[in-house]
Amino acid sequence: MTRRLRDSTVGRSIIRNPDRMTARDRAAGHWSNFFLHIYPVKIRRHEVAFRYSWFLGVASFTLFVSLVVSGIYLMFFYVPTPAAAYGNIQTLQTQVAFGQYFRNVHRWSAHLMVITVAAHMGRSFYLGAYKPPREYNWVIGVVLLVLTLLLSFTGYLLPWDQLAYWAVTVGTSMAAYVPVIGKAVSNLLLGGPQVGAATLLRFYVLHVVFIPAAVMLLIAVHLWRWRKDSMLDSGTKGVGAGDPDAAREQPLVIGGKRILGVVPGKPAAGERKVPEEQDPVMVWPHLLVRHAVAALAVLFVILLLALAFDAPLRSIANPILTPNPEKAPWYFAGLQELLSHFHPTIAGVLVPMGIVVGAMALPYIDRNPARQPRLRKVAVATFTIFLVAWVILTVIGFAFRGPNWSWVWPWQDWYGEL
Amino acid sequence: MSDEVSRRTLLSRLWKAGAALMGVAGLWTSWDILRPPASASSAGPVRALPANAIRDKAVVEVRAARAYLTRHNDQVVALSWKCPHLGCQVPWCESSQEFECPCHGSIFNRVGEYREGPAPRGMDRYAVSVEDGVLVIDTATVLPGPAPGAESIDEPPVGPRCVAEES
Numbered sequence: 387m388t389r390r391l392r393d394s395t396v397g398r399s400i401i402r403n404p405d406r407m408t409a410r411d412r413a414a415g416h417w418s419n420f421f422l423h424i425y426p427v428k429i430r431r432h433e434v435a436f437r438y439s440w441f442l443g444v445a446s447f448t449l450f451v452s453l454v455v456s457g458i459y460l461m462f463f464y465v466p467t468p469a470a471a472y473g474n475i476q477t478l479q480t481q482v483a484f485g486q487y488f489r490n491v492h493r494w495s496a497h498l499m500v501i502t503v504a505a506h507m508g509r510s511f512y513l514g515a516y517k518p519p520r521e522y523n524w525v526i527g528v529v530l531l532v533l534t535l536l537l538s539f540t541g542y543l544l545p546w547d548q549l550a551y552w553a554v555t556v557g558t559s560m561a562a563y564v565p566v567i568g569k570a571v572s573n574l575l576l577g578g579p580q581v582g583a584a585t586l587l588r589f590y591v592l593h594v595v596f597i598p599a600a601v602m603l604l605i606a607v608h609l610w611r612w613r614k615d616s617m618l619d620s621g622t623k624g625v626g627a628g629d630p631d632a633a634r635e636q637p638l639v640i641g642g643k644r645i646l647g648v649v650p651g652k653p654a655a656g657e658r659k660v661p662e663e664q665d666p667v668m669v670w671p672h673l674l675v676r677h678a679v680a681a682l683a684v685l686f687v688i689l690l691l692a693l694a695f696d697a698p699l700r701s702i703a704n705p706i707l708t709p710n711p712e713k714a715p716w717y718f719a720g721l722q723e724l725l726s727h728f729h730p731t732i733a734g735v736l737v738p739m740g741i742v743v744g745a746m747a748l749p750y751i752d753r754n755p756a757r758q759p760r761l762r763k764v765a766v767a768t769f770t771i772f773l774v775a776w777v778i779l780t781v782i783g784f785a786f787r788g789p790n791w792s793w794v795w796p797w798q799d800w801y802g803e804l
Numbered sequence: 805m806s807d808e809v810s811r812r813t814l815l816s817r818l819w820k821a822g823a824a825l826m827g828v829a830g831l832w833t834s835w836d837i838l839r840p841p842a843s844a845s846s847a848g849p850v851r852a853l854p855a856n857a858i859r860d861k862a863v864v865e866v867r868a869a870r871a872y873l874t875r876h877n878d879q880v881v882a883l884s885w886k887c888p889h890l891g892c893q894v895p896w897c898e899s900s901q902e903f904e905c906p907c908h909g910s911i912f913n914r915v916g917e918y919r920e921g922p923a924p925r926g927m928d929r930y931a932v933s934v935e936d937g938v939l940v941i942d943t944a945t946v947l948p949g950p951a952p953g954a955e956s957i958d959e960p961p962v963g964p965r966c967v968a969e970e971s
Contacts, residue, residue, distance in 0.1 A: 552892065556907060559891035570839075578840045579847065580891070588838075706867055708893040710906035726908040726922050730889065733922075790966070791909040 412670040424609050425673065426616055428666040433616070434673050441680035442506035447605065448681040449499035452688055453537075456492040457594065464544070466590035468583050471546035472702045479699065490692035496538045497804060498688065500717045503534045507745075511769055514757030521749035523611040526604055528745045533601050535717060540593035542715055543586060549803055551703035552712045554589070555581050556722070560734035568735075580705065698804060710789045713803045719783030720776050726791050741772075847944035855880070855934045861914060861959070863896050869941040871930055872896060876915040876957070882930040882941045883916040888949050889923040897966035901959060903927065904966050914959055918952040925949040
């Protein structure tokens with residue numbers, strides 16, 4: 387039946403290469419399909435394995451899609467005003483079919499996405515995947531991590547409960563410590579002297595339009611670069627093949643015309659193959675099936691989490707009463723812990739900026755061409771120390787701090803908020 | 805390289821300059837549209853209490869002004885309850901007779917001077933005046949809190965802090 391539909395005139399006009407029998411069919415499928423086009427036709431066998439990437443990029447992308455879908459659903463029931471927002475969430479949870487469930491999916495997807503994106507970055511570091519020619523893609527990845535945090539943070543305010551109100555008060559006060567532009571940025575975010583109606587609307591616009599659009603654009607660039615860079619060893623030379631040396635060459639000028647790139651040797655169509663010694667496999671089906679399974683597994687985890695745990699909703703935001711303890715979202719708990727020890731300019735501005743700028747500069751500073759961790763002892767040690775310190779700070783801030791930010795054993799009293 | 809600019813280079817520079825100009829104009833306009841208007845601030849004079857209502861070492865909360873009134877060297881001062889650290893509301897702790905911020909543990913004495921914690925300075929103050937025997941807090945005039953240093957009053961914590969260091 388599907389076979390006959392696909393072979394009909396209409397079917398042929400939609401899917402141009404329905405057959406997936408020979409390698410040539412599969413390659414043609416990539417070339418003629420908008421969505422598959424992002425994949426290369428062949429990939430090295432070891433890159434297909436789970437241990438190569440742990441599929442953390444796929445997991446992050448799946449979570450982003452889950453967030454967009456559940457987020458659109460939530461938008462139908464939400465008005466971003468202080469008078470309506472909190473009531474809307476209550477109505478959503480109590481009177482809308484699957485309202486609480488979709489809110490849970492959105493919440494846990496957001497938290498998980500912070501984890502998978504950070505883990506993806508960590509994995510790329512330990513594999514040395516930020517090294518040439520992937521320096522720039524690493525930088526885009528760092529920006530995507532920052533945007534993921536911002537997405538999560540802007541969404542945190544929208545329920546307009548006590549958790550939301552005071553976490554955002556602290557977060558935007560941190561921005562005010564940035565030299566020169568801090569006050570302007572803080573004012574621009576808040577739309578007034580403190581968190582209020584203008585802030586809620588601004589965060590809403592950032593959360594549902596501005597940052598998601600930026601993330602989608604950067605994901606597109608990120609995937610495009612991944613595909614281009616993965617072709618590097620394919621034996622093809624030239625600008626289009628992602629060969630950085632070709633890009634740096636002086637343009638060739640023939641008869642007053644600038645030639646953008648030259649592919650030496652045989653015609654490119656014949657050369658664009660992964661040489662046999664790299665043990666290539668077809669992306670369809672080997673990689674695609676694994677990606678599909680990884681995406682399904684992530685969805686399964688999210689759907690289970692959303693069944694088991696409800697997203698929290700504290701009492702309605704009260705601008706004249708700070709809850710005690712007041713906790714930032716968990717991924718900022720490390721920052722909050724630092725803030726309780728150091729001057730805000732150091733803990734709230736210099737340290738986070740240093741981490742982001744340092745991470746972006748990493749591929750340009752680390753000139754060691756080796757990729758195996760045992761040949762990069764300094765880089766691996768430095769990164770690991772940072773990572774461990776950050777995890778410890780986050781765990782302390784998240785689970786070991788109670789009222790007045792005093793030390794509390796988590797097995798005695800629990801003050802962590804998600 | 806000669807000083808002569810080819811037609812192509814000139815045109816290329818022109819459109820880039822034009823695009824940059826549009827970009828700057830767009831940013832400027834966005835900033836003008838999105839920056840909070842003066843009316844977004846509710847700051848202004850708040851009539852609080854009769855001038856003689858603040859006795860001795862009392863600390864009185866004035867919600868309308870988001871501030872506390874207390875006496876400092878025979879003068880009534882208004883302390884903003886917004887923590888100078890990161891903006892949490894700082895409650896007055898009766899048992900220790902201190903201001904204790906719940907967010908990051910900054911502690912201030914009765915007149916808002918820095919005692920401990922991560923805050924960079926003492927609690928900010930609002931201008932206070934007396935009109936017809938009534939204290940008026942001008943929340944539009946903010947005086948940054950005093951820098952950490954010697955305290956001008958000798959009032960150590962009298963009792964346990966509102967939440968003990970160890971639980």
